Amino acid sequence: MRLAVGIDFGGTAVKLGVVDERGRVRAEASFETASSHGIEGWLAAVAEALRAMKLDLRHLGRELAGIGVGVPGFVDFERGFIHNLTNVPGWTAVPLARLMRRRFGVPTVVDNDCNAMAYGECRFGAGRKFRHAVFLTLGTGVGGGVVLDGRVWRGAHSMAGEIGHIPIDLHGVRTETGRGGLEEYVGNRQIVARARRMLRSRTSILPDLVQGNLRALTPRHLAEAAHRGDALALEVFDYMSDCLATALAGITYLLQPEVFIVGGGVAGAGEVLFGPLRRHLNERLSPFFAERIRVIPADLGNQGGVVGAAALALKG
Amino acid sequence: MRLAVGIDFGGTAVKLGVVDERGRVRAEASFETASSHGIEGWLAAVAEALRAMKLDLRHLGRELAGIGVGVPGFVDFERGFIHNLTNVPGWTAVPLARLMRRRFGVPTVVDNDCNAMAYGECRFGAGRKFRHAVFLTLGTGVGGGVVLDGRVWRGAHSMAGEIGHIPIDLHGVRTETGRGGLEEYVGNRQIVARARRMLRSRTSILPDLVQGNLRALTPRHLAEAAHRGDALALEVFDYMSDCLATALAGITYLLQPEVFIVGGGVAGAGEVLFGPLRRHLNERLSPFFAERIRVIPADLGNQGGVVGAAALALKG
Numbered sequence: 275m276r277l278a279v280g281i282d283f284g285g286t287a288v289k290l291g292v293v294d295e296r297g298r299v300r301a302e303a304s305f306e307t308a309s310s311h312g313i314e315g316w317l318a319a320v321a322e323a324l325r326a327m328k329l330d331l332r333h334l335g336r337e338l339a340g341i342g343v344g345v346p347g348f349v350d351f352e353r354g355f356i357h358n359l360t361n362v363p364g365w366t367a368v369p370l371a372r373l374m375r376r377r378f379g380v381p382t383v384v385d386n387d388c389n390a391m392a393y394g395e396c397r398f399g400a401g402r403k404f405r406h407a408v409f410l411t412l413g414t415g416v417g418g419g420v421v422l423d424g425r426v427w428r429g430a431h432s433m434a435g436e437i438g439h440i441p442i443d444l445h446g447v448r449t450e451t452g453r454g455g456l457e458e459y460v461g462n463r464q465i466v467a468r469a470r471r472m473l474r475s476r477t478s479i480l481p482d483l484v485q486g487n488l489r490a491l492t493p494r495h496l497a498e499a500a501h502r503g504d505a506l507a508l509e510v511f512d513y514m515s516d517c518l519a520t521a522l523a524g525i526t527y528l529l530q531p532e533v534f535i536v537g538g539g540v541a542g543a544g545e546v547l548f549g550p551l552r553r554h555l556n557e558r559l560s561p562f563f564a565e566r567i568r569v570i571p572a573d574l575g576n577q578g579g580v581v582g583a584a585a586l587a588l589k590g
Numbered sequence: 591m592r593l594a595v596g597i598d599f600g601g602t603a604v605k606l607g608v609v610d611e612r613g614r615v616r617a618e619a620s621f622e623t624a625s626s627h628g629i630e631g632w633l634a635a636v637a638e639a640l641r642a643m644k645l646d647l648r649h650l651g652r653e654l655a656g657i658g659v660g661v662p663g664f665v666d667f668e669r670g671f672i673h674n675l676t677n678v679p680g681w682t683a684v685p686l687a688r689l690m691r692r693r694f695g696v697p698t699v700v701d702n703d704c705n706a707m708a709y710g711e712c713r714f715g716a717g718r719k720f721r722h723a724v725f726l727t728l729g730t731g732v733g734g735g736v737v738l739d740g741r742v743w744r745g746a747h748s749m750a751g752e753i754g755h756i757p758i759d760l761h762g763v764r765t766e767t768g769r770g771g772l773e774e775y776v777g778n779r780q781i782v783a784r785a786r787r788m789l790r791s792r793t794s795i796l797p798d799l800v801q802g803n804l805r806a807l808t809p810r811h812l813a814e815a816a817h818r819g820d821a822l823a824l825e826v827f828d829y830m831s832d833c834l835a836t837a838l839a840g841i842t843y844l845l846q847p848e849v850f851i852v853g854g855g856v857a858g859a860g861e862v863l864f865g866p867l868r869r870h871l872n873e874r875l876s877p878f879f880a881e882r883i884r885v886i887p888a889d890l891g892n893q894g895g896v897v898g899a900a901a902l903a904l905k906g
Contacts (some may be wrong), residue, residue: 348878357878406746420844422743430722431882440840441874444758446835451873452839495885517760524756524840525770528736530745558757558768562664562673566747 277334278587281343282579283307283388285361288316290323291577293584295339298578299326313368314381317377324378340381341374342587344390344579351432354384383586387579389426389435391491391572392419393589394582397533399573406531409572410437410518411538416457420529427585442520443547462532462540466491469510478506481573497543511543512550526555526563537572593650594903597636597659598703598895600624601677604632604641607893609900613714617643632682633693642695656697657690658903660706660895667748670700699902703895705742705751707850707888708735709905710898711851715889722847726753726834726856726889732773736845742902747843775789775833778856782807785826791846794822813859828866835870842871842879853888858885 275294284287285307292301302322310319347359354491355370385393392409394508401407410418418437420427428434438457446454458464470488471479480499484490499507522534540549548569556564574581591610598605601623608617619639626635663675670687690698701709708725716725717737725735736743736755744750754773762770774780788805789796796815800806815823838850857863864885872880890897 418844422738427738427845430848431846433878433882434844436847437842438880439843439876441836442757442760444836447850451876453845454836520757520760520769521840524837525844527752527755527767528734528750528844529743530747530750533748560755560767562749563752566749 275337276304276339276588277337278339278584279324279329279341279583280580280582280587281341282390282583283343283359283362284387284579286345288319288323289580290320290327291580291584292327292329293581293588295588297394297581297585299581301329302580303327303466307362312364313370314371317373324414338380339590340587341378342583342585343370343374344387344583344586345370345382345384346387348433349384349386351383351385351389351428356384359542364580367483381587381590384426385426385583385586386419386432387583388417388437389419389428390582390586391537391578392421392427392535392582393573394574394578394585395537395572396421396424397585397589398581399578400535400570402532404532406529406565407535408437408522408525408529408531409535409537411572411578412460412462412536412540413538414462416460417538420530420531422531437525438520440521440524442517442524448549456517456521459538460514462493465496465510465514465540466567468513469496469506472506472509476506479504480507489564493540493543497540497546500543500546508546511546512554514540515547515551516554518551519558522551522555522569523558526559526567530563530566532566533568533570534582535570535572537578541571568570591651591653592655592904594895594900595640595645595657596706596898596900596903597657598706598899599659599675599678600895601662603656604635604639605896606618606636606643607896607900608643609897609904610643611904613710613897613901615897617642618896621877623678627778628680628815629689630859633689637693654696655906656699656903658706658899658901659686659690659698659700660703660899661700664749665700665702667699667701667705667744670698674701690812692868693728696819697903697906698861701742701744701899701902702735702748702751703899704733705735705744705889706898706900706902707733707853707886707894708737708751709742710745710890710901711853711888711893712737713901713905714897716851717849720848722845723849723851724753724838724841724845724847725851725853727888727894728776728852728856729854730778732853733778736847738845738847746748753837753841756837756840757796758833758840772833773838776830776856778809781809781812781830781856783828785812785822788822788825792822792835795820796823809856809859813856813862816859816862826861827862828870830856831867832870834867835874838867838871838885839874842875842883846879846882848882849884849886851886851888852893853890857887 416438732754
């Protein structure tokens, strides 16, 4: 059975995994992003992690399809070239695929992390039955990936899928990426800030959940409160899901995918998010479109980045 | 040289043309949509128009690639099946490609009219040099077509490209197609209504252009006034182009096409539209995306529908 190494290069941790062609993770390792210094240090830490997984790349021969790396930033996929990483200093203009091939002697592909996750979900996760899917991951920001005809759509210059910047309000707040972008409404910080504002004049079980320390409030507390029927928390999810639905309606009218696959921390809230999200999306679409679109949770969880990156390498 | 017949099935007129593989229109004919009755009547009128163009389909043999029809509504492209036409009564659930093949004995493709125009512009018009283009046509509504890798992207159920319904304001006006859809801001009626509202408290040369009869005001008058430097008309174009830019920014972040091709009546206004449109789009994108996107006028004008439909038939 063919294998690939998937590397999920995050701002906090770098996760590695050996993934087989059924999407099963056979071995795992990780290191802290901050613990490696510079590109050479990073390559050394990757080599160390491969050894920790008892993975001798040379001995695998034809079994090893290659290495896939998902990185948080802009990548020229064709060349495996990193333009810039958003939250990792020092990674500007790095020909990572070439450096990896030289160091490890195996084929390497490099892609944006959300593209990798989108592909992983379509190949091995929630999107297995679909050919046209749009993937979103909800967190501090909103990442995205577009899969059309079973292939990641990267756009004219490898930058497509930036769903978090899609404007949902032409009069919205100005940022470096435009005005009224989706993630200014549904990012973790924004939904927590909204709950805090509402708490000034409303009762809720939220203060109890954080022992009165509202600074400690996270989306996880909001999810817990919503599941217990807390009206304020349910309203936050209702508003957030309506903002999401606005962007998804636009994507549906433009591309008509078969399915939206939603992952990331907040998606763990489950039905308190997906229920209103589906309802608002229906309200924001004509019946022709509403009847033909699905919204489902991602399936691969924390392993999505590793499995997705490996899936890109397995595709070759 | 290979030829195809293109048919542009509009709500007012049905235009036909014989188009060669360089996109040149060799012969033209047309009839009023209302003059034909039912589907049989329509097929008879098409046969009559073909005769008027002295086109004996049987004698063309291999020279004739086939017939392409662009229709204003939802089509199942694979089957050449019309689900429903928006403004033409009686055209629901019509297997038009099959009926045409039976009647005329040649291969026939049927597509949404904006998809046909999008493809025509990419094959023979303003989009010749590009592989990834998004086409918009500005009129009463806003139609659209998405071309990726040189092919029309039709979506999971042949309904993609409905750019006019992309929401640009989550709090916007509710319609049957959702809330805050683009065409509620930039449709012909909406921009004329906006000008009329502004005229209640502002001076402008617009009343003179319509001899004081503001009911006669059209986007053409707005364009004329704007070209003469009329501040009110320029503001209408500025606002309209900012609304357009909001939708185009979202499309750019999602798909990163190479180019937007803008056609339709209002696009005839030229720089008073395209100047502010490009400026607002730049403001609404991060520099990475802004530097890599173009906005250009369509090239095929009134022949876009006929040439596009024929181009789809030539593609086969």
